[in-house]
Amino acid sequence: MTQADTRPRTAVQLQLNGMGDLVWHAQYFRCVAEQSQGGQVSVIAAPTTMARELIGHEPWVREVIDFDRRPRKSERRRGRHSGLDGLWRFGAELAPKRFDRMVLFSDHPGRAIMVCWRAGIRTILGFGETWLQRLLLTKSPWISRYRGPAVAGYKDATAFSIAQGFCSAPIVPRISVRPDALARMRERLAGLPRPLHALAIGASEPYKQWGEDNFVDLANRLAARGHGVLLVGGPAEAALAEAIQARVEPALRHRVTTMTDSSVAESVAALSLVQACIGNDTGAVQFAAAVGTHAFVVLGPRPPLEHDPEHVHMLQAAQLADISAADVEARVLASLH
Template identity: 90%
Template sequence: MQLQLNGMGDLVWHAQYFRCVAEQSRDGQVSVIVAPTTMARELVGHEPWVREVIDFDRRPRKSERRKGRHSGWGGVLRFGAELAPKRFDRMVLFSDHPGRAILACWRAGIRTIIGFGDTWLQRRLLTKSPWISRYRGPAVAGYKDATAFCIAQGFCSAPIVPRISVRPDALERMRERLAPLRRPLHALAIGASEPYKQWGEGNFVELANRLAARGHGVLLLGGPAEGELATAIQARVDPALRGLVATMTDSTVAESVAALSLVQSCIGNDTGAVQFAAGVGTHAFVVLGPRPPLEHDPEHVHMLQAPRLADISAADVEARVLAELGLLD
């Protein structure tokens, strides 16, 4: 089974559908083929329905400044050769552009290849099965397409809200680490994969000040790449409030998921962390600006939209969070 999309949030949206495919597969398990950037081993590698995670290293992030091992047509053929010894019975493709994956399957000797079938060419190259028309509405399409595909193929009978499980060992470590922090505790997801998604240091400083002034705890959450940003934000917080603001940029992805299961809210950029939060049942507030809406979990994903990202103020975000959580004075 292969996922074309390469974000951690993308994997969260698809995980429950992958489980459904596994339930109809040999031994109730599947091999999951994904980009390394999805961090699949951390997010779903512990799930009983995952036989193994296989990296399809075709398109690294620009920040990595390297060529993927499976980039180009030669890399795709090389990937197919790597898959051949595994003797897979079939490939289920969650992809709207499956050409390279189909070529890899043929090189690997996989002849049952199930996919969307959205175009006439896909219908010529894929194994005949129920086709879907890709979602072309106003919302983000990835979850919509996966839902339609799984229902059409009989993997499930209705849409499934994305959920992921927390690794028990990571949860134990995070309970100990977060125990000293004040409650209610809000995680600020300060990372962003693209500059246009970044709400900005100043806005996070103001929001941290506002929440801490109410006596709430604040956790600045990101990966190693956000270490400097987290330090800068904390340094600009009112000195009298700084003791209520902690940083966590040294944790693993699994530990971040665990931490987000222990906070009252996650607020931040459109990044993997807010999807982790919603995936474990925590209220996630996404500063989206003018971008397409997220419709996969209306109960836990709260969108903050405006004509421009800069139009969304910290006061607006604070009011929305407190209202949704019932914390208004």
């Protein structure tokens, strides 16, 4: 007879809404799973993180649970879990799962605490930065939020995971590639020249967008060297990808292709097959770095990314417009050598 697994049945919740945010947290979720019942956790995240596509196949993920509180503006709908009534509803949905504890990767845990109480979860671990959080959360080691010059999400997740004993040191973000998606992408990209570069043309906000002209210039420069170019985005970037490809020099156009119709899992697989990914500060460049591909992020004057110095290369300037395609090309070519 096997000994009963007495580790707590655990859910982890991510407050942040982006796909890149999920990538930064995934390895810390895995560490929580190692100390949880069955070596697994249930992951609670916003649908915008695409958690099923990104980590749903991982053996340490029991299930992905959508927390539908804040839909994208383009969806023009109220989230199922918006408002106090929605939070109460979400707690009722979680109650039958009988979680022993909730691990909150959140600096504003108030809503989640309400959900936990409705769900019957009494061990609630969180940052505990304020006196009110310490009053409402289960007593445990607290942290102070990162307030340095870099992007804070990964820094806070790291400090919290170390303080709670889930790990002993920072972990570089990594995700695995779905084998079926990898097989499809190998076939789809087989005809493109090497080295092959992905241009991540999407942007969640206008101020992050490097712009069509720059991507056209860079695509032309790389293709003129005999390199392959893959324009990566989602359905929202289909028109932009077509416009960029149409402006590539006709003699070079066979070296450039678009990919805006693939799943997130397929995009991750494709980014594992390229030599470099260059683009806006968006989920795609985080995917690339997390599968070991060199990612060149056109950041401009924004806070630096410090989670993976080996694979994340920042292109910064006083203004985003000050970063030229020639500058980017030089950085990318240097990395190949």
